[in-house]
Amino acid sequence: MKASHKKTGRGIALYAVMILVAVIMFAPIVWIFSGGFKTLTEFTTSAKIIPEKMTLENYIYIFTQSKIGLYVRNTLLLIVGNTVGTLLSSSLVAYALARLEFRGKNVIFSIIVATMMIPNIALIIPQYIMFGKIGWLDSLLPMIVPSFFAYPYNVFLLRQYFRSIPKELDEAAIMDGCSKFQVFSRIIVPISKPTFVTIGILSSVFWWNELTQPVFYINSDKWRTLTIALMTSYMYTSGNAFVINWPSIMAASSLMIIPPMILYLTAGKHLEGGIKTSGLKG
Amino acid sequence: MTAKKRRSNGRRTREAYGFILPGVLYMLVVVGYPIVYNFILSFKDTSVRNLATGTSKFIGFQNYIELFHNPTFILVLKNTFVFTIGSLIFQFTIGYLLALFFYKKFTLSGPIRGLMLIPYMMPMAVTGLLGQNLFLNSGLINNLLSKVGIAGPAWLTSTSTAMIAVVIMNCWVGIPFNMLLLISGMSNISEDVYEASAIDGAGRMQQFWKITMPLMKDSILAVLMLGFIYTFRAFDLMFIMTAGGPLNSTDVLGTYSYMLSFTQYQFSKGSAVAIVLFLCLLLIGILYLLLLRKDDKEEEA
Numbered sequence: 154m155k156a157s158h159k160k161t162g163r164g165i166a167l168y169a170v171m172i173l174v175a176v177i178m179f180a181p182i183v184w185i186f187s188g189g190f191k192t193l194t195e196f197t198t199s200a201k202i203i204p205e206k207m208t209l210e211n212y213i214y215i216f217t218q219s220k221i222g223l224y225v226r227n228t229l230l231l232i233v234g235n236t237v238g239t240l241l242s243s244s245l246v247a248y249a250l251a252r253l254e255f256r257g258k259n260v261i262f263s264i265i266v267a268t269m270m271i272p273n274i275a276l277i278i279p280q281y282i283m284f285g286k287i288g289w290l291d292s293l294l295p296m297i298v299p300s301f302f303a304y305p306y307n308v309f310l311l312r313q314y315f316r317s318i319p320k321e322l323d324e325a326a327i328m329d330g331c332s333k334f335q336v337f338s339r340i341i342v343p344i345s346k347p348t349f350v351t352i353g354i355l356s357s358v359f360w361w362n363e364l365t366q367p368v369f370y371i372n373s374d375k376w377r378t379l380t381i382a383l384m385t386s387y388m389y390t391s392g393n394a395f396v397i398n399w400p401s402i403m404a405a406s407s408l409m410i411i412p413p414m415i416l417y418l419t420a421g422k423h424l425e426g427g428i429k430t431s432g433l434k435g
Numbered sequence: 436m437t438a439k440k441r442r443s444n445g446r447r448t449r450e451a452y453g454f455i456l457p458g459v460l461y462m463l464v465v466v467g468y469p470i471v472y473n474f475i476l477s478f479k480d481t482s483v484r485n486l487a488t489g490t491s492k493f494i495g496f497q498n499y500i501e502l503f504h505n506p507t508f509i510l511v512l513k514n515t516f517v518f519t520i521g522s523l524i525f526q527f528t529i530g531y532l533l534a535l536f537f538y539k540k541f542t543l544s545g546p547i548r549g550l551m552l553i554p555y556m557m558p559m560a561v562t563g564l565l566g567q568n569l570f571l572n573s574g575l576i577n578n579l580l581s582k583v584g585i586a587g588p589a590w591l592t593s594t595s596t597a598m599i600a601v602v603i604m605n606c607w608v609g610i611p612f613n614m615l616l617l618i619s620g621m622s623n624i625s626e627d628v629y630e631a632s633a634i635d636g637a638g639r640m641q642q643f644w645k646i647t648m649p650l651m652k653d654s655i656l657a658v659l660m661l662g663f664i665y666t667f668r669a670f671d672l673m674f675i676m677t678a679g680g681p682l683n684s685t686d687v688l689g690t691y692s693y694m695l696s697f698t699q700y701q702f703s704k705g706s707a708v709a710i711v712l713f714l715c716l717l718l719i720g721i722l723y724l725l726l727l728r729k730d731d732k733e734e735e736a
Contacts, residue, residue, distance in 0.1 A: 246458035255451035302461035
């Protein structure tokens with residue numbers, strides 16, 4: 154009797170701690186969404202979650218005064234370019250590594266895995282100088298073109314998946330007179346659709362969020378992505394160059410959080426698996 | 436080997452090389468050339484003065500020697516480790532406790548798990564700005580602290596608290612991810628093991644230490660290693676939240692390398708810092724592989 158009392162007591166305490174943790178995890182997100190509907194004065198003077206004076210001025214500014222369409226277009230160009238590029242090229246490389254026999258295969262695979270360890274910052278200075286020489290700075294090209302040459306993480310993911318497909322399928326197709334490329338395009342690719350979707354979603358979210366590379370490569374307003382715009386175009390809109398317009402940032406942030414959230418909620422199961430196998434973002 | 440077979444081998448190899456061509460080009464052009472270039476750059480004295488004229492000279496290990504004699508660099512190196520290890524300890528411990536809780540299915544556990552991933556999914560640019568805002572002197576956190584009678588510090592403008600604020604923000608992002616990976620590790624352990632041990636009289640604590648921990652060893656190792664590799668190369672969060680300040684107190688190798696190269700235009704120094712970062716990661720990666728291999732051998736034996 155006593156023991157079971159102790160148990161429920163501990164259970165309640167555990168729940169209380171968990172609720173506290175959940176509040177801490179969610180409160181900042183609620184803060185962002187509520188902040189977007191506040192005026193600058195209210196935002197800086199009160200910590201209320203529900204705004205006293207609900208305003209749409211921040212959203213009206215974003216949609217009518219700023220070049221939001223341009224920023225969305227640039228971000229979408231990065232997403233589409235990279236997703237198409239990496240799926241095309243990474244799947245070809247992954248197929249060769251998973252299915253074909255050729256000299257140097259293990260060495261190439263090891264190098265591909267090893268390149269995942271190289272931090273971006275150790276590559277970006279030379280890349281910056283290199284892209285500068287061919288006149289690609291201040292454009293989206295340095296961020297899109299490389300994806301057409303495969304991407305180690307995705308090669309790794311696809312190779313693991315391809316290896317799980319029974320080899321008998323390939324062999325039967327080759328008996329029927331298919332070439333290696335036909336085996337790839339007619340059998341392997343259609344079967345691997347779920348993995349393609351996962352990589353597509355992960356790549357889209359990555360480029361929706363990406364900041365480092367646009368910071369390095371983009372100077373002019375015309376190629377700004379949403380992440381850059383968040384730090385520049387929506388920061389000092391209060392009319393005073395020294396006052397950060399937090400509500401404007403919160404409104405823009407709310408808009409930036411929603412698309413990855415929707416993607417997650419619609420493709421949640423796919424994505425959880427993808428995150429687990431691919432490791433971390435980046 | 437007959438001539439015919441050799442020829443068909445050759446054709447098969449050529450075909451395979453066609454498939455891997457993009458991968459090889461990636462390694463040569465996008466990674467290989469830049470990393471070699473970066474190594475060379477770190478042994479030269481390239482800066483904005485001689486980049487265009489191409490008159491930079493080789494100066495051997497001079498950049499590295501200067502770095503390790505520079506108190507700022509030593510501070511940055513220390514910061515990187517403090518940031519990484521601090522983040523790992525808290526995000527792992529809290530992530531683990533949450534995983535123990537959320538691993539069991541109960542009402543709403545699915546949606547809550549999904550919502551908990553938002554901090555992980557959202558742009559670091561948003562997280563950084565959010566952190567800057569929450570930790571303002573008159574921001575939400577100090578506001579809440581004052582309600583319980585604590586006078587909060589000037590988080591981001593004081594050299595002694597800025598790192599704490601950055602670590603807290605980074606944990607906020609990392610906790611859901613740790614939780615998710617650990618849940619997947621836990622669900623691989625069969626319920627039967629627990630039931631059998633309960634019949635043998637094992638208590639909850641004993642089960643945790645004798646069953647959960649040993650069987651989770653691989654997942655834990657993977658989570659910590661991936662976490663280390665990702666956290667050690669952090670850039671975005673500090674870049675936005677504190678810009679490495681105040682007085683370099685939140686500068687890490689990533690941001691310091693950026694600052695040397697792109698605000699002071701000392702490209703060679705920036706490259707040398709990037710190489711130090713790379714070598715640290717390489718060391719950790721090799722360590723991880725050795726640990727994995729040792730495990731494999733033990734299992735074989």
